[in-house]
Amino acid sequence: MKRLSIAFLLGSVSSLVCAQQTKPADDMQGMSMDDMPGMSMPHQHHDMPSAPAPASSSVLPPNDHVPPPPPQHVMDAMTQHPMDDAMDMHDTGTRGMLLIDRLERTRTTGGDNATAWEGEGWWGSDIDRLWLRSEGERERNATHDAYVDLLWGHAWTTYWDGQLGLRQDIGNGPKRQWLAVGVQGLAPYWFETQATFYAGEQGRTALRLESSYDVLFTQRLILTPRIEVNLYSRNDPQRAIRAGLSEAEAGLRLRYEFSRRFAPYIGVSWTYRRIAGAPSNVLLDTAAHETTWVAGIRFWF
Amino acid sequence: MSKQDPRGLSLPRRRFVQGLTLGGIAAGFGLFRSGDVFAAAGASRAQLSGTYFELDIGELPVDFTGRKRVATVVNGQLPAPLLRWRQGDTVTIRVRNRLAVTSSIHWHGIVLPADMDGVPGLSFDGIPPGGEYVYRFTVNQAGTYWYHSHSRFQEQTGLYGPIVIEPRNERHAVQREHVILFSDWTDTDPERIFANLKKQSDYYNIGKRTAGDFLRDAGQRGLAQALGERRMWNQMRMDPTDLADVSAMTYTYLINGSTPAGNWTGLFDAGEKVRLRFINGSSMTFFDVRIPGLKMTVVAADGQPIDPVTVDEFRIATAETYDVIVEPAADRAWTIFAQSMDRSGFARATLAPRSGMVADVPALDPRPLLAMGDMMGQMQHGGMSHDMPGMAPDHGDMSHASMRGSGPEIDMRVMQPRNNLDDPGVGLRGNGRRVLSYADLHAVDAPISPRVDRELTLHLTGNMERYLWSFDGTRFSDTGPIQLRYGEHVRVVLINDTMMTHPIHLHGMWSELESPDGAFQVRKHTVVVQPAQRLAYRVSADAIGRWAYHCHLLYHMEAGMMREVVVA
Numbered sequence: 001m002k003r004l005s006i007a008f009l010l011g012s013v014s015s016l017v018c019a020q021q022t023k024p025a026d027d028m029q030g031m032s033m034d035d036m037p038g039m040s041m042p043h044q045h046h047d048m049p050s051a052p053a054p055a056s057s058s059v060l061p062p063n064d065h066v067p068p069p070p071p072q073h074v075m076d077a078m079t080q081h082p083m084d085d086a087m088d089m090h091d092t093g094t095r096g097m098l099l100i101d102r103l104e105r106t107r108t109t110g111g112d113n114a115t116a117w118e119g120e121g122w123w124g125s126d127i128d129r130l131w132l133r134s135e136g137e138r139e140r141n142a143t144h145d146a147y148v149d150l151l152w153g154h155a156w157t158t159y160w161d162g163q164l165g166l167r168q169d170i171g172n173g174p175k176r177q178w179l180a181v182g183v184q185g186l187a188p189y190w191f192e193t194q195a196t197f198y199a200g201e202q203g204r205t206a207l208r209l210e211s212s213y214d215v216l217f218t219q220r221l222i223l224t225p226r227i228e229v230n231l232y233s234r235n236d237p238q239r240a241i242r243a244g245l246s247e248a249e250a251g252l253r254l255r256y257e258f259s260r261r262f263a264p265y266i267g268v269s270w271t272y273r274r275i276a277g278a279p280s281n282v283l284l285d286t287a288a289h290e291t292t293w294v295a296g297i298r299f300w301f
Numbered sequence: 302m303s304k305q306d307p308r309g310l311s312l313p314r315r316r317f318v319q320g321l322t323l324g325g326i327a328a329g330f331g332l333f334r335s336g337d338v339f340a341a342a343g344a345s346r347a348q349l350s351g352t353y354f355e356l357d358i359g360e361l362p363v364d365f366t367g368r369k370r371v372a373t374v375v376n377g378q379l380p381a382p383l384l385r386w387r388q389g390d391t392v393t394i395r396v397r398n399r400l401a402v403t404s405s406i407h408w409h410g411i412v413l414p415a416d417m418d419g420v421p422g423l424s425f426d427g428i429p430p431g432g433e434y435v436y437r438f439t440v441n442q443a444g445t446y447w448y449h450s451h452s453r454f455q456e457q458t459g460l461y462g463p464i465v466i467e468p469r470n471e472r473h474a475v476q477r478e479h480v481i482l483f484s485d486w487t488d489t490d491p492e493r494i495f496a497n498l499k500k501q502s503d504y505y506n507i508g509k510r511t512a513g514d515f516l517r518d519a520g521q522r523g524l525a526q527a528l529g530e531r532r533m534w535n536q537m538r539m540d541p542t543d544l545a546d547v548s549a550m551t552y553t554y555l556i557n558g559s560t561p562a563g564n565w566t567g568l569f570d571a572g573e574k575v576r577l578r579f580i581n582g583s584s585m586t587f588f589d590v591r592i593p594g595l596k597m598t599v600v601a602a603d604g605q606p607i608d609p610v611t612v613d614e615f616r617i618a619t620a621e622t623y624d625v626i627v628e629p630a631a632d633r634a635w636t637i638f639a640q641s642m643d644r645s646g647f648a649r650a651t652l653a654p655r656s657g658m659v660a661d662v663p664a665l666d667p668r669p670l671l672a673m674g675d676m677m678g679q680m681q682h683g684g685m686s687h688d689m690p691g692m693a694p695d696h697g698d699m700s701h702a703s704m705r706g707s708g709p710e711i712d713m714r715v716m717q718p719r720n721n722l723d724d725p726g727v728g729l730r731g732n733g734r735r736v737l738s739y740a741d742l743h744a745v746d747a748p749i750s751p752r753v754d755r756e757l758t759l760h761l762t763g764n765m766e767r768y769l770w771s772f773d774g775t776r777f778s779d780t781g782p783i784q785l786r787y788g789e790h791v792r793v794v795l796i797n798d799t800m801m802t803h804p805i806h807l808h809g810m811w812s813e814l815e816s817p818d819g820a821f822q823v824r825k826h827t828v829v830v831q832p833a834q835r836l837a838y839r840v841s842a843d844a845i846g847r848w849a850y851h852c853h854l855l856y857h858m859e860a861g862m863m864r865e866v867v868v869a
Contacts, residue, residue, distance in 0.1 A: 086422035091861030
């Protein structure tokens with residue numbers, strides 16, 4: 001279609017081109033925007049001048065512009081995909097990223113050592129992505145408080161992705177599965193934020209909120225306060241979870257970015273945890289505060 | 302703000318900023334014999350003239366920073382050889398591609414048939430590995446232009462070179478002239494730079510505000526002021542230090558292929574009039590250019606003659622060219638100093654009567670901050686403010702002045718864009734020097750488009766956080782071409798809804814910039830639109846074919862800030 005019309009024009013163009021060449025400076029005298037043929041005023045600008053000042057330009061000598069002849073070889077109109085290939089243009093292409101935000105050794109003030117991690121990876125376009133998230137802790141050869149989220153994420157707004165998918169609990173206790181729906185993005189004032197609602201078997205529901213913020217001491221030395229809150233609808237003694245506020249954690253981590261991609265850090269974390277006892281024995285419910293020193297690395301690629 | 306010293310200027314970064322003294326390709330190659338007028342001490346630059354040219358695109362090992370890398374070059378040179386044409390000649394250029402990937406050459410700013418424009422996918426299929434393409438067209442214009450690859454990131458890796466077209470009638474007789482071509486070299490694979498930006502858009506911003514800056518501001522201006530001003534930016538999730546997507550954290554800025562330490566030197570004899578043909582062949586960098594101690598008389602913009610205007614300093618965007626005339630009267634050296642807009646680094650060369658002479662190199666200016674006017678356009682009270690970075694206006698203003706965009710592609714909409722052209726841009730406002738602005742540019746000849754038949758409004762849009770760039774919130778691959786009727790005269794209105802400055806380049810046809818009151822002002826091939834600015838130019842749709850239209854910041858274009866324009 002496009003090719004046809006261009007080919008048709010090729011024949012008639014040369015005369016137009018000649019006519020065009022003699023035109024430049026002469027026919028512009030006394031022009032004003034009021035009498036422009038076919039001039040369509042824009043929708044959003046009411047401040048268009050009614051009479052531009054052509055006076056200065058009308059006395060200018062002619063320019064040396066010569067319109068080019070039409071192309072001898074016209075590229076066929078292509079659909080977008082072959083054209084992107086020809087251009088080597090991948091503005092809607094896919095890529096992936098893996099961010100290990102925390103990979104740390106922890107030591108409580110009580111002297112217990114553990115290894116903890118939190119990371120996320122994505123693969124996909126700028127708009128639709130497959131997300132993999134995981135968080136957990138490994139202590140004395142046992143994994144606990146650990147899960148993996150597998151989510152489809154869609155960029156809904158400027159700063160927020162909506163997410164939908166599954167969660168698989170791993171480590172100690174029953175390996176529960178949950179449906180997950182959440183948002184992840186950047187809240188006003190630059191808070192990196194995640195909020196995920198989970199619906200599991202037997203009517204269990206849960207909510208996980210996480211937010212962090214970067215305070216720059218220098219361009220490389222960065223302090224990150226971070227909070228995480230886990231809420232559950234039902235007790236789950238086998239996973240040491242109590243209904244309501246089950247766990248709240250606040251941390252401060254100071255990292256040094258040797259490069260943007262690699263930064264070791266040290267920090268401290270405070271955890272408040274409520275643990276359910278046996279199902280029929282609320283008296284065994286306990287609550288604990290814990291202060292933990294951490295040292296680890298953050299990296300991505 | 303005492304930010305002029307790029308913080309953390311550790312040894313490796315110093316090496317990026319300054320480069321090696323004998324870096325580049327000058328070390329490995331003998332000096333080419335150059336013509337009298339183009340004598341360039343210390344650097345090799347071949348000049349090709351006539352009407353038939355052979356260019357070979359290939360690879361070349363280079364070392365600008367102490368690390369060996371492979372550049373994409375023409376005839377074994379970086380920059381590519383200077384092509385010297387004559388107005389009215391028909392030139393034939395046989396381009397061979399010795400790369401392993403498809404390549405192309407686009408003649409930037411040259412009016413020519415669409416199949417000679419060199420954009421793979423629009424003009425032609427590209428030049429396949431081992432293949433060749435013969436460009437042939439008549440050169441009806443004169444002035445300073447340049448050429449570069451239009452294939453992926455080959456421009457970033459070295460494929461750019463100057464074009465000088467001698468006019469039939471020279472307006473400004475000079476005794477000597479030099480081409481000054483800026484570029485930004487990186488040791489990093491551009492694909493990796495692009496990926497870094499996609500994953501962390503502020504990856505290369507090494508001037509972010511710190512806790513120390515906050516304390517200093519609070520100490521100087523009071524806690525409430527410092528908090529209030531930050532509150533505005535932070536609430537919007539906008540960063541006033543976001544001046545350049547890619548900085549001297551990875552770039553070494555070159556002049557004619559020489560690092561600042563390499564110090565390219567152009568010779569003159571005292572008392573001569575010297576024409577300097579400035580070309581910004583960089584991929585991502587705006588340079589603020591001055592020659593301390595010398596006035597510069599700007600006589601052409603984008604190759605087109607303008608009414609001469611004398612300045613101390615000018616900003617040159619990617620793909621723009623400016624011709625300036627200087628008259629160094631004394632037997633001494635002068636430094637050509639070109640700092641990047643974000644003040645993370647600089648390019649440097651020397652004008653001297655004899656090679657080996659040097660002049661002082663000034664310190665970088667303090668790193669500027671974007672002003673509220675760069676986010677909101679016209680301020681409510683009292684017009685456009687050439688305002689101070691620290692100012693904290695009423696918070697109420699913001700809500701009507703700029704509104705959050707909707708959807709992931711857009712982070713901002715400017716409701717009341719400013720349309721003045723007399724703003725030299727962020728970092729140059731009120732710096733005590735006479736700085737060129739678009740308001741100073743006036744063509745010496747009549748417009749190609751004496752009238753306007755139709756108006757076309759496009760918003761320059763983006764989402765900095767996700768590193769998405771587009772026109773009207775739609776990326777290149779998500780939309781079709783802009784259709785122009787052959788022979789019509791269109792007023793293109795651009796509204797910059799982003800906080801970055803974009804050099805917008807239309808292939809095949811001139812962009813005839815209008816003054817704020819709608820009169821023709823100057824003819825350009827690359828038009829810089831500042832943050833929150835609205836400007837308009839006329840396009841005469843007199844070139845049949847399919848043309849590229851894009852932001853000339855390379856990573857913005859590759860992110861989708863591009864359209865096809867069809868004239869039929």
